[in-house]
Amino acid sequence: MARKLKTYQTSLGFFDLAIAAPSMKAALEAWGADSNLFHQGVAKESDDLDVIEATMAAPGVVLKRPVGSKAPFREHAELPTDLAGGSPKKTDRRQPRKASKRANDDAAHRKAALAFEKAQKQRERERAKEEAARQKERERRQHAVDKAQGALDAGRRKHEETAADIQQQIEALEESARDEEARWEKEKGRLEDALRRARG
Template sequence: MPREPKIKAKRKLKTYQTSLGFYDQAVAAPSMKAALEAWGASSNLFHQGVAKETDDPDIVAATMASPGVVLRRPVGSNGPFTESAELPTDLADEGKAKPKRKPKPSKRAEKTAKKPSRKIDDRQARQAAAAFEREERRREAERRKEEATRAKERAQREKAVAIAQATLDKAKREHEARAEEIEAERTAIDERAEAEQSRWDKQRRKLEEALRRARE
């Protein structure tokens, strides 16, 4: 009996959260590695203790609505995560550090803490996973496009370098050939000069001897 083809199951998404710079960041991803890639992190933030998986219902709902998209909010705030977040309003003025005060939990935060986690049903999970994969494909397409652009620019630079090098080599060969011709001409002139000097020395000695005899 022929076996039925296996259908590749979509990866279940989880919500991960971290703080980078002035922002808290969250993303729905199938793994910690995928979350780190989405954040553009160069080190393992989870091992460093600055990233974690979260089950906060509001954060989970926001990230599952845009799987694979990094959402942000001002660091230390309790506001909603969005794709475009403003800078924190309590940054120190004129470079003076202000003492850190533990923020007083808002009523909304207290209610959120008391609220039971909202479970994502299977259909939403499948939709979120599919959306995440689409986002991954979009990012991969962008990476390939950027790599192709860089490769084209690199090829153009290499071609320009090759042309410049060939031009330099040709000019150098022409210079060396001319220098050899000049050196050959200089050698011939030196030989002629030596021959002329030798001829003159002989003639001068004869003429001086004739002059000396005429004076006697």
């Protein structure tokens, strides 16, 4: 059975936020809050009939309005226009209408709760889709890294084999050079003896 929805309000950044949700926890999750704003005193259950009607018309959807304003809550709100601290504008000083029996109508709440659950499932599907896309991207990057690492390892092995072959050739040439030097020293001695004998 769908849980009865309540309307919750808070302020985050440039906006006041409101949502119809079955619990404070669900509201915090929908707002993307990483701490309990209710315990901190910056979020509350709303008793403003206008806010309740707006959220119950779109349960599970985070509605916004410029922070500190009395503008109606909407899914897409404009940024505040008085952030620079200019001259204060006249504000609507009407008192918020208190919730009436109409706002507590069970049928309306059941309908709103079902709509909230539908919106929550849609958010969960979107999160799962985003996570799947992130996982696919991680796997693609890992595949590229593995391929590049494999090419580097193969290149290193080829270099080491070639360097070892060149080293063998160097050692063989050095040995040949030593042999040639020894042969020459021996032959030079013989030829110098022959030269001395010829000079008599």
